[in-house]
Amino acid sequence: xxxxxxxxxxxxxxxxxxxxxxxxxxxxxxxxxxxxxxxxxxxxxxxxxxxxxxxxxxxxxxxxxxxxxxxxxxxxxxxxxxxxxxxxxxxxxxxxxxxxxxxxxxxxxxxxxxxxxxxxxxxxxxxxxxxxxxxxxxxxxxxxxxxxxxxxxxxxxxxxxxxxxxxxxxxxxxxxxxxxxxxxxxxxxxxxxxxxxxxxxxxxxxxxxxxxxxxxxxxxxxxxxxxxxxxxxxxxx
Ligand code: SAM
Numbered sequence: 001x002x003x004x005x006x007x008x009x010x011x012x013x014x015x016x017x018x019x020x021x022x023x024x025x026x027x028x029x030x031x032x033x034x035x036x037x038x039x040x041x042x043x044x045x046x047x048x049x050x051x052x053x054x055x056x057x058x059x060x061x062x063x064x065x066x067x068x069x070x071x072x073x074x075x076x077x078x079x080x081x082x083x084x085x086x087x088x089x090x091x092x093x094x095x096x097x098x099x100x101x102x103x104x105x106x107x108x109x110x111x112x113x114x115x116x117x118x119x120x121x122x123x124x125x126x127x128x129x130x131x132x133x134x135x136x137x138x139x140x141x142x143x144x145x146x147x148x149x150x151x152x153x154x155x156x157x158x159x160x161x162x163x164x165x166x167x168x169x170x171x172x173x174x175x176x177x178x179x180x181x182x183x184x185x186x187x188x189x190x191x192x193x194x195x196x197x198x199x200x201x202x203x204x205x206x207x208x209x210x211x212x213x214x215x216x217x218x219x220x221x222x223x224x225x226x227x228x229x230x231x232x233x234x235x236x237x
């Protein structure tokens with residue numbers, strides 16, 4: 001066995017337990033030892049996209065695992081099915097395509113159901129894009145609000161941004177590369193020009209890049225329309 005895995009050798013998935021397992025957001029090196037152990041020893045892995053999870057398992061040299069597709073569509077039925085497996089004594093690991101499950105990813109209904117039915121749930125913490133970006137932004141971190149993906153409609157987006165206008169901590173937003181420029185334009189019209197913005201693109205990946213500056217100096221060319229983005233809004237400069 002790998003000498004590092006000795007550190008958590010005793011961490012074997014327990015019967016009837018749901019493990020919420022964080023996986024890397026790009027760099028495979030960010031998988032944790034506990035995540036490997038749980039994925040290795042659980043009876044079943046509930047995942048968003050089997051192909052993506054199979055890629056991760058293959059990199060970790062884990063084979064022969066039962067995969068169960070768990071998505072937002074039909075989540076209620078899938079949650080019920082997994083609950084039954086857990087109640088029959090199986091150990092289940094819930095993963096998403098990247099990062100921490102439930103954080104802008106499926107899984108909420110399953111964890112709610114397990115909590116209500118007293119099924120043990122264990123977190124296996126690891127990467128999350130929101131916290132990774134916040135940790136290096138230099139923005140206030142004593143209080144922050146995670147807004148996730150804002151609604152697509154401009155009016156609804158604006159309503160939420162306005163509601164947090166006077167918040168003194170940091171706002172964290174996930175945005176698609178196709179809407180990132182529009183979001184920055186909207187921020188310019190909603191917040192004061194000296195408000196600081198931090199943009200983290202492709203965290204932990206080959207093309208990882210960061211932009212930090214005030215809204216009035218922000219240039220659209222800093223945001224190519226591809227890759228994954230986290231946008232943080234901080235205080236005035
Ligand atoms: N559960 C994930 C987490 O813990 O961060 C988030 C999943 S959500 C479906 C995907 C969004 O997270 C992306 O659209 C992007 O906003 C953000 N994201 C995920 N990976 C990222 C990365 N490597 N760099 C920047 N943003 C990322």
